[in-house]
Amino acid sequence: MSAEFLAELATLTDPAGILTGAATDGYLLDQRRRFAGRALAVARPRDTAEVAAMLALCHRHRVAVVPQGGNTSLxxxxxxxxxGQALLLSLERFHGIDDIDADNNTITVAAGATLASVQAAARSAGRLFPADWAAAASCQIGGALATNAGGINVLRYGNMRNLVLGLEVVLADGTIWNGLRGLRKDNTGYDLKQLFVGSEGTLGIITRAVLRLYPAPTAHATALVPVAGPQAALELLHELQAAAGDRITSFELISAPCMALLAQHFPALPQPFAPIPDWLVLIELADAGEDSALQDKLAEVLFAQGLDEALLAQHASQSRAFWELRESIPEAQRLEGVSIKHDISVPLSAIPDFIEQCGRALLAAYPTAQIIAFGHLGDGNLHYNIFLPDHSAGVYAEEEHINAIIYREVAERRGSFSAEHGIGQLKRGLMQHYRSPVELALMRQIKQALDPHNLMNPGKFLPD
Incomplete structure (x- = not known):
């Protein structure tokens, strides 16, 4: 059957569109190098029609399909x-910018377009596409939507779910649903697009999207601020929100162990404070107007709170230097060794208590553990990662126990074990423990309705 399937598959696109053998190797290992697999072939369609033809073929032959964007899944x-029985379907060749409607503040893009290319296209039209994270140059819009990605600007603009107005999706049997509407108001039935956002390719393949744009801000203010702890950071956030409203685009929490890792692995990066404070927050404001007015507003709040050691960026290059510190933390962790990573969210009000109580519980069980905590305090999302002393893959032997401690603390505060990184294979087994039977039954009914033969990204997202 494989030979017959591959022969027919080869007729659906140009010769460069089908890869087999060693040419597929770069597609079969995940970014964190925790998961590796095999595939019948890698298909690289150029447009929606080719995606539809390929899924129709897979449906007829009952061949599973694994959609892949920029292969940046964590x-x-x-x-x-x-x-080796699935077809890996990469959208990397389907990457155009279809249309920018500046009056409607929308951009229509192919799923393979990188986040960076969409940001650049928006800037060329004098607009802002606000989604932003470290993998912007390689991650693709289809994958970002499929995982409902977040990033540093969620506080003001929301995650990908909030930034999409319309989708085009190819269903498991090759049917094309065209929902490419650029409407803010449309009450004509169920909001079907939201079924596919965050579904990780288990219901269909997103091929194109209509995304929201915003006026490009002309004024920015950035500050790196030592704070007494997470509670003080939360109080500062509330003061800033009262004074600046939605002009706050980012509010990032950084712990001292993060800065120590940066000093060790990136000594060329500036260390703005000596000694390293226990906690820092990185704040970004944006608005129309002049930088000086926004900087004055930020300085006014900081100094009213007695935060005299705060550093306000005096120019764009200094702002970029502050952000380089924050965005280099994941790479510093990778260079340090192997850690157990967690992408959790709890209500903002619960973050200080979570950090204190979870840290206490972890250190009681693992007195030599190193906790690397940082992330998007403004929207309640923390990256909470654990090193054990040898910093080796041996930490995985303790993963289940470490996870149980952390996720118990998260669940007690009605939080989530996955805030912006998705479920994939890594967290699939957690669904049955932290989502109710009613929720799982509803999800399975949706899956059965749209993909009755379980061909779309099997082994991901939903537990068996």
């Missing part, structure tokens, strides 16, 4: 299993 969501 949970193994775009990696096939070891059977």
């Amino acid at each position: 949970c193994g969501g775009a990696t096939p299993d070891s059977s």
Whole structure:
């Protein structure tokens, strides 16, 4: 059957569109190198029609499909299993910018367009596409939507779910649903697009999207601020919100161990404070107007709070230097060794208590553990990662126990074990423990309705 399937597949696109053998190797290992698989082939369609033809073929032959964007998943969501019986379908060649409607503040893009290319296209029209995270140059819009990605600007603009107005999706049997509407108001039935956002390719393949744009801000203010702790950071956030409203685009929390890792692995980066404070927050404001007015507003709040050691960026290059510190933390962790990573969210009000109580529980069980805590305090999302002393893959032997401690603390505060990285393979088994039977039954009914043969990204997202 494989030979017959591959022969027919080869007729659906140009010769460069089908990869087999060693040419597929770069697609079969996830970004964190935790999951590796095999595939019948890698298909690289150029447009929606080719995607539809390929899914129709897979449906007829009952061949599973693993959709892949930029292969930046942190949970193994775009990696096939070891059977070698699935088709890996990469959208990397389907990457155009279809249309920018500046009056409607929308941009229509192909799913393979990188986040950076969409940001650049928006800037060329004098607009802002606000989604932003470290992998902007390689991650693709289809994958970002499929995982409902977040990033540093969620506080003001929301995550990808909030930034999409319309989708085009190819369903498991090759049917094309065209929902490419650029409407803010449309009450004509169920909001079907939201079924596919965050579904990780298990219901269909997103091929194009209509995304929201915003007026490009002309004024920015950035500050790096030592604070007494997470509670003080939360109080500062509330003061800033009272004074500046939605002009706050980012409010990032950084712990001292993060800065120590940066000093060790990136000594060329500036260390603005000596000694390193226990906690820092990185704040960004944006608005129309002049930088000086926004900087004055930020300085006014900081100094009213007695935060005299705060550093306000005096120019764009200094702002970029502050952000380089924050965005280099994941790479510093990678260079340090292997850690157990967590992408959790709790209500903002619960963050100080979570950090204190979870840290206490972890250190009681693992007195030599190193906790690396940082992330998007403004929207309640923390990256909470654990090193054990040898910083080796041996930490995975303790992963289940470490997870149980952390996720218990998260669940007690009605939080989530996945805030912005998705479920994939890594967190699939957690769904049955932290989502109710009613929720799981509803999800399975949706899956059965749209993909009755379980061909779309099997082994991901939903537990068996």
